[in-house]
Amino acid sequence: AKESHWCYEVQAENPQFSCEGPDQWGGDCQKSHQSPINIMTNETRLDHHLGDFSFSGYDKKERRTVQNNGHSVMVSLESGVAINGGGLTTQYRATQLHLHWSEKVDKGSEHSLNGQRFAMEMHIVHEKGAGTSSVEEENPKDKIAVLAFLVEEGDELNEGFRPLVEALDRIPIPNMSTTMEPSSIMDLLPKKGKLRHYFRYQGSLTTPDCDETVVWTVFKEHIQLHKDQILAFSQKLYYDKEQKMRMTDNVRPLQHLGDRLVYTS
Numbered sequence: 001a002k003e004s005h006w007c008y009e010v011q012a013e014n015p016q017f018s019c020e021g022p023d024q025w026g027g028d029c030q031k032s033h034q035s036p037i038n039i040m041t042n043e044t045r046l047d048h049h050l051g052d053f054s055f056s057g058y059d060k061k062e063r064r065t066v067q068n069n070g071h072s073v074m075v076s077l078e079s080g081v082a083i084n085g086g087g088l089t090t091q092y093r094a095t096q097l098h099l100h101w102s103e104k105v106d107k108g109s110e111h112s113l114n115g116q117r118f119a120m121e122m123h124i125v126h127e128k129g130a131g132t133s134s135v136e137e138e139n140p141k142d143k144i145a146v147l148a149f150l151v152e153e154g155d156e157l158n159e160g161f162r163p164l165v166e167a168l169d170r171i172p173i174p175n176m177s178t179t180m181e182p183s184s185i186m187d188l189l190p191k192k193g194k195l196r197h198y199f200r201y202q203g204s205l206t207t208p209d210c211d212e213t214v215v216w217t218v219f220k221e222h223i224q225l226h227k228d229q230i231l232a233f234s235q236k237l238y239y240d241k242e243q244k245m246r247m248t249d250n251v252r253p254l255q256h257l258g259d260r261l262v263y264t265s
């Protein structure tokens with residue numbers, strides 16, 4: 001039996017933890033179509049089928065549950081939030097959103113663009129409508145669609161992120177959850193008109209078991225957060241209930257692109 005749980009490099013190298021770091025992750029984690037990757041923007045291929053997304057339920061103001069799950073901070077998204085278009089074959093329903101971050105402004109994103117990493121990365125996770133998938137389509141390569149937004153430091157407070165940042169104080173340790181003040185997902189995103197340009201590639205979950213069932217969308221337009229809002233994630237959250245280690249650098253190392261191409265809208 002596995003004697004320890006999976007964790008990030010920063011935890012694995014801390015003697016107070018006995019856990020499996022990224023190079024020991026099991027499941028599909030050691031396979032060849034993994035995420036995240038570095039995107040060399042001048043090597044991407046234009047794909048005319050990558051049209052605009054249509055977002056439903058994204059502008060709905062809801063009181064949503066947010067939890068510390070020991071690896072990230074995760075907002076549960078109820079039914080009625082979905083995406084269509086964006087070169088995807090069918091509707092995908094949102095299940096959750098979470099983030100990855102560091103306290104250094106060039107280390108917290110999972111994906112990088114031309115070798116540049118950003119302060120944070122937000123992932124909105126969607127699942128293909130549970131539908132007609134036949135028996136062999138048990139784990140299709142596009143079972144999950146993740147919308148990834150890079151976050152960089154801006155000089156103004158991001159009002160849309162206020163409910164999430166203010167909730168962090170209430171969920172310092174794993175398995176704590178709380179309700180956020182009413183907010184919409186759209187409040188968290190860059191201006192809608194700027195969501196036409198994105199990168200697209202086939203990859204995996206960036207957490208175990210790293211299933212290679214994710215169609216990735218990395219938007220070119222970045223989210224701007226004030227430095228204090230970014231730092232709040234590393235300052236208020238802990239990986240462990242004994243509060244021995246602050247939750248930061250919850251970022252998987254870059255994976256090889258291998259025989260894959262990255263497309264651009």
Ligand SMILES: Nc1nc(-c2ccc(Cl)c(S(N)(=O)=O)c2)cs1
Nearest residue numbers: 071072123125146204205206207
């Ligand atoms: N326990 C946890 N699960 C996740 C998770 C779940 C599904 C997905 Cl798709 C992802 S990711 N980073 O690939 O978007 C992360 C985070 S923390």
Ligand SMILES: [Zn+2]
Nearest residue numbers: 098100123206
């Ligand atoms: Zn993620």
